[in-house]
Amino acid sequence: MEAKGNRASEKAGRVMDGPTNPMVTPLLTDLYQFTMAYAYWKAGKHNERAVFDLYFRKNPFGGEFTVFAGLEECIKLIANFKLTEEEISFICQSLPGSCEEGFFNYLREIDCSDVEVYAISEGTVVFPKVPLLRVEGPVAVVQLLETPVLNLVNFASLVATNAARHRLVAGKSKMLLEFGLRRAQGPDGAIGASKYCYIGGFDATSNVAAGRLFGIPLRGTHSHAFVSSFTSPDEILEKSLCSSDRSSTCEDFVSLVNSWLNKIKWSKSLSGIFGETNQSELAAFMSYALAFPSNFLALVDTYDVMRSGVPNFCAVALALRDLGYKAVGIRLDSGDLAYLSGEARKIFHTIEKEFGVPGFGKTSITASNDLNEETLDALNKQGHEVDCFGIGTYLVTCYAQAALGCVFKLVEINNQPRIKLSEDVSKVSIPCKKRCYRLYGKEGYSLVDIMTGENEPCPKVGERILCRHPFSESKRAYVVPKRVEELLKCYWPGKSDKVREELPALDDIRDHCIKQLEQMRPDHIRRLNPTPYKVSVSAKLYDFIHFLWLNEAPVGELQ
Amino acid sequence: MEAKGNRASEKAGRVMDGPTNPMVTPLLTDLYQFTMAYAYWKAGKHNERAVFDLYFRKNPFGGEFTVFAGLEECIKLIANFKLTEEEISFICQSLPGSCEEGFFNYLREIDCSDVEVYAISEGTVVFPKVPLLRVEGPVAVVQLLETPVLNLVNFASLVATNAARHRLVAGKSKMLLEFGLRRAQGPDGAIGASKYCYIGGFDATSNVAAGRLFGIPLRGTHSHAFVSSFTSPDEILEKSLCSSDRSSTCEDFVSLVNSWLNKIKWSKSLSGIFGETNQSELAAFMSYALAFPSNFLALVDTYDVMRSGVPNFCAVALALRDLGYKAVGIRLDSGDLAYLSGEARKIFHTIEKEFGVPGFGKTSITASNDLNEETLDALNKQGHEVDCFGIGTYLVTCYAQAALGCVFKLVEINNQPRIKLSEDVSKVSIPCKKRCYRLYGKEGYSLVDIMTGENEPCPKVGERILCRHPFSESKRAYVVPKRVEELLKCYWPGKSDKVREELPALDDIRDHCIKQLEQMRPDHIRRLNPTPYKVSVSAKLYDFIHFLWLNEAPVGELQ
Incomplete structure (x- = not known):
């Protein structure tokens, strides 16, 4: 199943397996990533250092939480990201004939050794607007990663969240079995669902292939x-x-x-x-x-x-x-x-x-x-x-909401913060390379997530911190955290000398997810009218967002 | 991408490639197919000849038609169906320790040389209750096929139907592009969607991997x-x-x-x-x-x-x-x-x-x-x-209805017709190995599908035929067809001497689908209040269904 072992990275002297599905290759991307790569290359911009955030805007299923999943597969793709000659020749056929040969030589060279990936740990409970992944690197390469990384995170997080929601309503004492293979959206819609439902708190699957690939207990x-x-x-x-x-x-x-x-x-x-x-x-x-x-x-x-x-x-x-x-x-x-x-x-x-x-x-x-x-x-x-529920169709196809809308937005290029505007405020992106923290209160529950600029000081335990809503002037609150957790960790350092976080075993991700949900304040995760969890920015970042916004938006003329 | 070529069938001296996704192996099935195989083997029943029908009960998206897709992948699985030693040893670990060694020797031997598959051509417009596939063979082997075949047909047909519905509303003159890769349900949820949206009438995709695998035009x-x-x-x-x-x-x-x-x-x-x-x-x-x-x-x-x-x-x-x-x-x-x-x-x-x-x-x-x-x-x-629509999330995840409910039901074993009862009449299965015909009227539109017993005479052009609703006594109609089309063709003859239908090229399947939709009476395919297409059984099959039903149903006692 791991046919791409030969593309393995040599980081830290250790080989990393390729993605579970051998169909996950650098070609599993939108054509426009290659046309843009050509245009960047042609403009001499391809190596400009860009920072992209991957995040979603709204929790699925009418809830107020999401379980982040799919990270391991992303890192396996990135660690093995290298175009084969056959793939390059297919790209060459697919682009207009006028493209210069030098571009294909450039494609031959690229890999992710110059890319750095910071991410929240897989299985963590996450919220809108906070980056799940921050991907930094040469703009052309990072753009090529956009589509496969979104594909690998979107469904994984959606179905893990769906499983967690089923677990919450079933209660801890019931056995939950995933029975969705026959109705899933294709072969690895099924295999992915088996993996991520297990992370979300299911006990076993009927899917023999998933049992073999991931060691998930089998039932039937x-x-x-x-x-x-x-x-x-x-x-x-x-x-x-x-x-x-x-x-x-x-x-x-x-x-x-x-x-x-x-x-x-x-x-x-x-x-x-x-x-x-x-x-x-x-x-x-x-x-x-x-x-x-x-x-x-x-x-x-x-x-x-x-x-x-x-x-x-x-x-x-x-x-x-x-x-x-x-x-x-x-x-x-x-x-x-x-x-x-x-x-x-x-x-x-x-x-x-x-x-x-x-x-x-x-x-x-x-x-x-x-x-x-x-x-x-x-x-x-x-x-x-x-005593035991076998759940199929509605679980694995996420019938109640079949897609999660993660996006991948440019937040900085050449150290210049960038913003994407929209008439819909919820679609405006939060610029800058950021750090993200979770602040915990005295009862042990997490109170708020806060994003700061890269170089702002880390929030400190016992210190009074102003947390601002990123877009709403009047929404702000002071918090004195009892514990501060930095959310983004380095899962792919590229050739930098940062230490790479190890990818945990599946059972550890599952345990982490279950523990995370136990630590949530119950009103955030209840089925009916859950309370939104607060996501904020620092006062300094707030000011900068609004400065940039005014700067980029054209001034209208009423006629 | 066709890593399973070494499992290729030797039928007709010609090698058939394995499924597009190398993760589609005989292990992509529910555990209970293996526990049942053991129980059949233990009871000496494993080679009893069984006939299973694959069909759905309700058209998706509130419509009155479905586009059948996924056949090619099923046949590629079947042609290459052989367990490896590694797979057998995993099954051995997964079953209770008490299972006898002889069973694993039996698993070593099985393939689909003794299986016959009759199917409707891929891209055909189809309706509830009519078998899309009829799979005959040793009961234990055909049961192992149940789950993967359902998986390969369910999403394929669902998304092809969704694409066809988008095409119908957009009109012929618009260009339709599938842009769903980043939001699809996993990597091959995306690749499958690209393939089957093309069959359903889309013009191109953004998905480079799908472009390479299937030759679909690329845009971006x-x-x-x-x-x-x-x-x-x-x-x-x-x-x-x-x-x-x-x-x-x-x-x-x-x-x-x-x-x-x-x-x-x-x-x-x-x-x-x-x-x-x-x-x-x-x-x-x-x-x-x-x-x-x-x-x-x-x-x-x-x-x-x-x-x-x-x-x-x-x-x-x-x-x-x-x-x-x-x-x-x-x-x-x-x-x-x-x-x-x-x-x-x-x-x-x-x-x-x-x-x-x-x-x-x-x-x-x-x-x-x-x-x-x-x-x-x-x-x-x-x-x-x-002029041109790029459609993503709602198309590829089939957001409006994320699953099609195809089922796989035993209709005959050892030449004995079998029925599955249910308190819900729509869930009662239609017993017997059957033949299926589409009868066309004088305006060229198809009027009705009719199922008959295997040995009944074929409906003839110009002859008056009584078509009965399978479960409703009063619903029946006489039809004098101007053209009769037999729907089920032999796509996998196993070792029988029947001629195998060739699998058509993707563009031919797409053309067939587009032509099929053009030939439908417009009221069956319109968006608002479409007229249900009639699906019927012969008078003889009707009588037999109801005889068997009475025979199997327990008689209640009112107290």
Whole structure:
């Protein structure tokens, strides 16, 4: 999968793998990055040192927080950024024939050794306007990076945030499984979703490729097709099952199950609930149990959950128990999940009581039918007995909002601060190479993020700091931080002598994300009417923004 | 990019490339496909011959049609389907330790030589319930294919449909560019979108990687950052520009532009409209024109469209014209596109007239700010002067509906038809290995799709055929077709002696799609209240569905 190892960087004497998806190459960019590179080169501007900020303007899903993800893949791209001869010849064909040959020689030379990348740690909770990445380097090279870096951050952060939101509404005690592969936006829409949902707090995925690439735990049992592929228990030829401790063998597991099914049917407390169950389903459950006696989890809604699926499951589970195995549970994939999970739970408890099966009442119930934040919330409100949620389509495609709008804006070139104006104030960029800090209050919660110019002194613990809204004159507040955290760290020093932050392991990123969310003031992350987190600039930066703004905006004439 | 060529099939003595994305391997599947494969194998059922239908239940985007796409990638996966030793050892680690070694030997052997795939041609307009693919083969192998095939068809068909809908509302005469790479759902969410938007009727993409992989035309010029990277025309050191016919050289293009800018400012018909324009923008435009004199297209909204961008563009365009070059046009990326395009057009016409510049009024206007079907429709209603639309986020992420719900259902095993029931009638599957036909009426439009049992006679031209709604007793109609088209063709014969349909070239798929849409009755494809297209079953299949349904459904007892 890491076919681009040969492009590895030699920084710090150590090879860094290429991006997970081998399709991520320097050509994964917009054509205009190459036309601009040519125009910069032609104007002799290509090596001017530029600083670009990558940030978003609005949190997704109507919320007030975002989980930053995708950094590792960006750094892997940057570390291995080098055009091949074949790629250069394709660019040559794609640009107008009048382009000079010298440009293609220039393309042959470029890599990211002259680029520096400062970024917030992956898995951090982040807010609008604050740069997630600050990329500095020769303007032509940094522009080539714009599109792939945006692509790698946008969906990663969106889906990690979506996963975190699902985790917040499901609660800590529930198991959350990502089941989105079949409905995701293409093969690595799926693989990316598996990775970033795990960062956002999911426990496992069904996606085997993602399990192999990233070591994410895998989960899965069987489908409706498995159930309907059987017609009757007569199909089962090999009926023997060894007991869990290998001390004995049941020669006819099918009969054992059938005897349990009879007991359930005629039991006093369950009397009249169950009639004839579906025999193809029963055969499928028995076959699955014979294959996986220690991992029996049955999908119970192929024909009828309460009249067929649940009693068939219970009969097989009780037969397994006779042989020392503990069944895992059931999965519901349709219908009223609150009601059905409650009814199934009642039956598990009744069986625990009537047949003296300790723990049977706690048999696990998984639910997996078109779930999303809203349905999880509705289930919570109605009350339910689900222990584990399998979530697919709405999670991995970010159905509620399918894109995050990260942008990549020039903030400085040749040490000259630059601004992009817009009639929409929220679209005006914040100029200058900046430093970014998170200020914490006495309760341990973060209070505000503040951006300062590169050379301003760092905010100090215990010192009174004026935090200003970047665009609104009247919005400002004094803060005396109990703790100050610098947000941007050097993840790619290029050939500078700065120390490169190590890319953490996936599980560490996930732990960081979970801890970050625990440290947020609850009103910022609640589903309903969350409080916006404050993002500010220093007084000095505020003044400079507005000076530059006036300088660049044309003066109108009313007629 | 086709790293899996070594897995190529030998069918017909000819090697078929692997999927475009090397991450598409047999592991790109749900874990439960492997647990089921083990359970099938353990029960001795793994080689039972199964037939699965891939279909969707509801057209996306509130419409009444869908464009089928993704077939080529499915066939490339199937042709190269073979587990490597490394993959098998990962599966071995991922399944419970109790799994028998014989199963992994079985996995070593499997490929798709025993699988047959029948499919509708890629780019065809399709409707709910009709199988897009029918996959037949050993049940365990076909189940392994379920997840990747769904993944490859779902997003492909969704985004091709989205593109087709954008084309329908934009009209045939407009140029449509796909600009979605930076906001797409991951790297190949972007590459896939570029491919399938082209199939759906787009003209070009900004995505260089997609251009190289698929030969899609590329488009792109420059960004806001390019404009704001300049500070003033003093930066331009190399000011000479050779005329288009190489007969003369203008030594100071900067002065030539400035003299035009003055003429525009003081022109009678434009008098008072323009004041001082932004000098960094002017410098950027001049630089871009010097680099690409034959391809000058300027982004005019970095500072102020009408007060700066348009006059700066006109001055550069008129200077270029003095040297025999024809400027391409402007791009608007913010603001009121209907109004701004109209105002810019007026100025182009005024300049054509006042300065005697034939054709200048027709200078191309591209628009590209958060466009989607609705905004295109609103622009049409307001009236606008845009010639070319660049569409990104809403197109490639299918923002209006981020997923298509294709399913893969078992319809027959061992020649036994199977049905999946559901309390929701729309979720009941249509059993049996089927044939599917499209019946055309005398006006050339298609009237109805009909599914029949495998062995029923083919509907004949001129014969009266009863078409029944599969689930609604009262809905039926007689049709006398003027033309009958069989929809499912053999795209993968496995080792059978059927002839394999060739996979068409991308441009042929695109042409097919465009022609298909032209042949649809307009009320089926209109945006507002489209008429549902009829999908039916033969009388014989109808009867069989309902016989099987009664047979499998448990009889309830009211208490």
